[in-house]
Amino acid sequence: MEQLLRQRCLAGESGDRLPSVRQLMSELAASPVTVSRALKRLEQEGLLQTQPGSGTFIAARKSTRPRLDLAWQSLVLGAAPPAAALHALVSEAAPGSIMLASGYCDPSLIPVKELSKAARRALGSGSGWGRAPLSGLPELRAWFARGVGPDYSDEDVLVVQGGQAAIHTVFRAVTKPGGSLLVESPTYVGAIEVARALGVELVPVPCDALGVVPEFLERAFEQSRAPAFYCQPLHQNPTGSVLALERRGEVLDIARRHTAFVIEDDYARGLTYGGAAPHTLASQGPGQVIYIRSLTKCLAASLRVAAICGKGPVLERVAAARVLEDFFVPRLLQETALGLVTSRAFERHLARLGRVLQERMQTLQEALAARLPEWRPVVQPSGGFHLWLELPPGMSAEDLSQRAARLGVRINAGSGWFPAEPPGQYVRISIAGATSEEIRQGVERLALAGGGS
Numbered sequence: 142m143e144q145l146l147r148q149r150c151l152a153g154e155s156g157d158r159l160p161s162v163r164q165l166m167s168e169l170a171a172s173p174v175t176v177s178r179a180l181k182r183l184e185q186e187g188l189l190q191t192q193p194g195s196g197t198f199i200a201a202r203k204s205t206r207p208r209l210d211l212a213w214q215s216l217v218l219g220a221a222p223p224a225a226a227l228h229a230l231v232s233e234a235a236p237g238s239i240m241l242a243s244g245y246c247d248p249s250l251i252p253v254k255e256l257s258k259a260a261r262r263a264l265g266s267g268s269g270w271g272r273a274p275l276s277g278l279p280e281l282r283a284w285f286a287r288g289v290g291p292d293y294s295d296e297d298v299l300v301v302q303g304g305q306a307a308i309h310t311v312f313r314a315v316t317k318p319g320g321s322l323l324v325e326s327p328t329y330v331g332a333i334e335v336a337r338a339l340g341v342e343l344v345p346v347p348c349d350a351l352g353v354v355p356e357f358l359e360r361a362f363e364q365s366r367a368p369a370f371y372c373q374p375l376h377q378n379p380t381g382s383v384l385a386l387e388r389r390g391e392v393l394d395i396a397r398r399h400t401a402f403v404i405e406d407d408y409a410r411g412l413t414y415g416g417a418a419p420h421t422l423a424s425q426g427p428g429q430v431i432y433i434r435s436l437t438k439c440l441a442a443s444l445r446v447a448a449i450c451g452k453g454p455v456l457e458r459v460a461a462a463r464v465l466e467d468f469f470v471p472r473l474l475q476e477t478a479l480g481l482v483t484s485r486a487f488e489r490h491l492a493r494l495g496r497v498l499q500e501r502m503q504t505l506q507e508a509l510a511a512r513l514p515e516w517r518p519v520v521q522p523s524g525g526f527h528l529w530l531e532l533p534p535g536m537s538a539e540d541l542s543q544r545a546a547r548l549g550v551r552i553n554a555g556s557g558w559f560p561a562e563p564p565g566q567y568v569r570i571s572i573a574g575a576t577s578e579e580i581r582q583g584v585e586r587l588a589l590a591g592g593g594s
């Protein structure tokens with residue numbers, strides 16, 4: 142009888158409920174004591190699980206595969222995993238928690254219908270599975286070039302797989318191990334981690350609400366002789382600042398005097414809340430600026446299409462660096478991106494995206510002003526996903542973000558965005574991955590975590 146029950150457990154699916162003791166008695170023609178004993182033994186063997194009040198279920202099967210001895214790998218791989226902070230940043234939230242740490246839009250902001258239409262058309266073209274030119278589809282390159290400025294053409298553009306890949310490729314092409322690179326402080330974790338992985342020393346340049354401070358940039362170039370300055374002039378991650386128009390010419394002049402490139406990461410193009418965004422820095426400094434633009438933020442995280450634009454030998458260097466890790470972006474994806482960005486649906490989508498992001502940012506700021514007024518926004522963002530806040534004296538951003546996670550809301554402690562020591566305690570709260578209602582609830586939980594009233 143017990144053997145029959147065992148076979149039944151092994152044949153069933155884990156989670157299947159067993160019939161009641163009474164039913165088993167009649168099915169197996171056994172006494173209640175025999176059935177109960179058999180169930181108990183099978184439970185001890187780990188084949189069954191009893192949940193009081195609910196019944197008896199077939200237990201999840203333990204793997205029968207032998208455990209691998211992998212300890213030797215630590216010896217071979219050595220210390221600390223590279224890019225741990227970036228890995229943590231991009232990891233997904235635990236199910237059920239409110240995501241105020243996302244760098245990508247939640248599904249309600251992705252133009253799924255329009256993307257699907259463009260993807261179907263790309264599939265139907267019949268060319269989507271073939272190889273693509275190494276530099277990208279000429280029409281897509283031309284579209285990116287038009288967005289950079291009037292001095293650019295398709296020949297100045299290389300299509301790559303997302304902004305992160307673009308940063309990696311450009312840094313590899315322009316910097317040397319043991320050399321240095323100037324960056325805004327604070328700046329994007331992904332750029333910091335790439336530079337570190339390449340063995341490049343980061344030189345932080347202080348910023349204020351108007352972007353990088355020109356006299357500090359001058360000093361940093363003088364001291365470091367760095368070949369480039371990496372920056373995000375539009376809705377900077379994490380602060381949200383926009384490089385002031387009156388500083389732009391000066392930034393380019395300083396770089397020119399020091400025979401250096403400016404790497405413009407225009408990741409937030411299309412995320413401005415209302416009105417026109419300033420032109421690219423590259424439009425003011427052709428030849429001097431290496432420009433990066435990605436479609437993942439304003440369209441969809443998996444539309445991993447970005448462009449690197451530049452003029453002269455640098456673009457050949459970048460192309461040579463890129464081909465070592467990847468040949469071209471899947472043609473199907475490029476055709477889909479091209480179909481969408483050249484349709485009228487794209488402008489409509491951007492207009493809606495800007496409106497919704499603005500509403501969310503307003504909701505966030507109102508909720509914070511009501512519940513946590515002592516958390517001080519450093520910049521009033523006019524676009525983008527992030528609000529950068531300075532915490533009151535004595536409050537630890539790391540402790541706060543951990544307490545918040547335990548209460549089911551994810552925010553980012555700011556330390557990872559500083560290439561050198563953080564000068565204070567900051568957090569980054571992001572609106573891309575949460576609706577206005579979730580943002581309100583998230584702030585309530587933050588008030589509990591942060592001890593607000």
Ligand SMILES: Cc1ncc(COP(=O)(O)O)c(C=O)c1O
Pocket residue numbers: 244302303304305306329331373378406408435436437438442447
């Ligand atoms: C400033 C900045 N640049 C580049 C990226 C990379 O984005 P993706 O690789 O998805 O285009 C990010 C992503 O968070 C970012 O914040």
